[in-house]
Amino acid sequence: MLIHLVDNPEEVKIEIIEEERGTTFLIHVHPDDMGKVIGKKGSVINAIRSIAKIRALKEGIRPYITLAEPAKETI
Helix, strand or coil, X not given: CHHHCCCCHHHCEEEEEECCCCEEEEEECCHXXXXXXXXXXXXXXXXXXXXXXXXXXXXXXXXXXXXXCCCCCCC
């Protein structure tokens, strides 16, 4: 789903972190695509969270969807 929202689909990575409280899905995207994934007032990322929650609850998982901060370039 995410690869269709961004201009750099080859840079979309989802890191899955199993924790006691639930499963964290850490989304990595190209820095230029951050705004598209977040959306106006967070509408896109909130929609992604809603869809993921519905899907995960069917599987008995408590999902946490997090958008990773882009790596800062060092000079």
